[in-house]
Amino acid sequence: MQNEAIIVEKQLNFCVIGHPIGHTMSPFINKRLFALRKENADYGVMDIPPETLAEQMAVLRTKRGFNVTIPHKQRIIPFLTRLDESARRFGSVNTVCVEEDGTLTGHTTDGPGCLMALRGRGIRPEGRLLLLGAGGAARAVAFALCEEASFLQLTIACRRQSAQKAESLCREIQAYRMSLQKEGTATPAILEELDGQTEYDLLLNCTSVGMYPNDGASPVPDRVIARCHAVFDAVYNPHTTRLLQLAEGRGIPTVHGMDMLVWQAAVAHKYWFGHTFTPDEINGVIEAAVEEMARRFEKKGANA
Numbered sequence: 477m478q479n480e481a482i483i484v485e486k487q488l489n490f491c492v493i494g495h496p497i498g499h500t501m502s503p504f505i506n507k508r509l510f511a512l513r514k515e516n517a518d519y520g521v522m523d524i525p526p527e528t529l530a531e532q533m534a535v536l537r538t539k540r541g542f543n544v545t546i547p548h549k550q551r552i553i554p555f556l557t558r559l560d561e562s563a564r565r566f567g568s569v570n571t572v573c574v575e576e577d578g579t580l581t582g583h584t585t586d587g588p589g590c591l592m593a594l595r596g597r598g599i600r601p602e603g604r605l606l607l608l609g610a611g612g613a614a615r616a617v618a619f620a621l622c623e624e625a626s627f628l629q630l631t632i633a634c635r636r637q638s639a640q641k642a643e644s645l646c647r648e649i650q651a652y653r654m655s656l657q658k659e660g661t662a663t664p665a666i667l668e669e670l671d672g673q674t675e676y677d678l679l680l681n682c683t684s685v686g687m688y689p690n691d692g693a694s695p696v697p698d699r700v701i702a703r704c705h706a707v708f709d710a711v712y713n714p715h716t717t718r719l720l721q722l723a724e725g726r727g728i729p730t731v732h733g734m735d736m737l738v739w740q741a742a743v744a745h746k747y748w749f750g751h752t753f754t755p756d757e758i759n760g761v762i763e764a765a766v767e768e769m770a771r772r773f774e775k776k777g778a779n780a
Contacts, residue, residue: 488517490748493536493552494545497523499735500558501712502543504768505741508761513751526551537574541748543741544570549612556582565619565652568612571744586613587620589740590680590710597731599706601625603677606704607632608643608667609697613710614682618645618662622652626660631676670687672699679704685719688773694718702726712737713773715766734769736743738762753771 482538492502514522517540524532526547530624533555536542544552553559559582563569569582593599607618614632621627630649634642642664649662685695691714694701701707707723712733720730736760744753750754 486609488503488540490517490539490541491520491522492543492545493522493524493548495523495525495547497521497545499772501737501765501769505738505761505765508764509741509745512753512757515749517720519587537578539574539575543744544572550604553582556580566615568616571747573747584616584739585740585743586616588743589644589736590617590741591624593731593735594708596735596758599678599731601627601678603628604675605630606679607682608680609682610634610638611644615645617680617682618649619652628660630660630662630663632662633667633670635667638665639666670700672703674703676704678706678708681709681719684711686719687711693719694722698722704728709733710736713769715769734762734766738765
């Protein structure tokens with residue numbers, strides 16, 4: 477009897493890079509997505525200080541792809557071969573594809589991840605929108621809204637010391653909206669001056685206010701939340717932030733940050749493998765990730 481050749485499929489390796497990068501949920505989420513499509517792949521964590529990024533690129537080129545978080549979303553760009561249109565426009569990358577020929581292509585999945593999270597919970601980003609923040613995540617979400625949403629007015633609110641960032645982003649959004657021949661205006665606002673008199677169809681928090689360990693804070697007071705028809709918070713730890721607690725206490729529909737985190741990972745898998753996922757599959761990963769995060773922090777509290 478002839479010996480049959482045994483074909484061993486090579487395991488594909490992925491990772492997330494950042495610094496510091498202690499309690500990331502990315503390995504848990506991505507391994508769940510690998511399992512759903514039966515991919516022979518692993519996902520690790522690389523804590524890379526900024527001053528060592530250049531020397532670590534040799535290791536990263538051995539991966540099939542990697543995700544990028546703070547502080548490398550801009551720093552990684554000079555090392556990449558090319559950027560897709562969105563990453564080039566935002567000047568920020570959170571997903572990299574490594575091709576067999578060594579080509580490194582940068583993408584950003586924050587904006588699509590946010591929109592898919594909203595739609596997954598039945599919320600349409602239309603009408604009057606209030607976006608909190610003008611940093612990397614806020615920019616990605618703002619441009620995604622610009623491309624995909626039918627808003628009448630987008631108000632971008634920042635703290636007083638960052639007012640120029642909101643003004644600059646509004647000018648960019650206004651120009652881009654006009655280039656797309658779409659209606660809708662973008663106007664800046666001072667976060668501390670929001671008075672609760674204006675009604676919004678959707679509030680989107682893209683700041684870090686309310687993130688663990690400062691989880692008792694809300695980026696806006698209750699009087700502003702009361703005038704919103706739906707609330708999204710990009711913060712995923714804790715799962716239910718103070719902002720979402722206040723909204724849910726008023727019966728306002730909410731979307732949690734873990735939804736965006738999982739959906740943007742799903743978008744990365746489309747770049748890496750061409751895979752798509754059903755809402756039911758993604759909801760299963762979201763539920764598992766929320767449970768895993770709660771377990772980790774319950775264990776951490778017990779050991780404190």
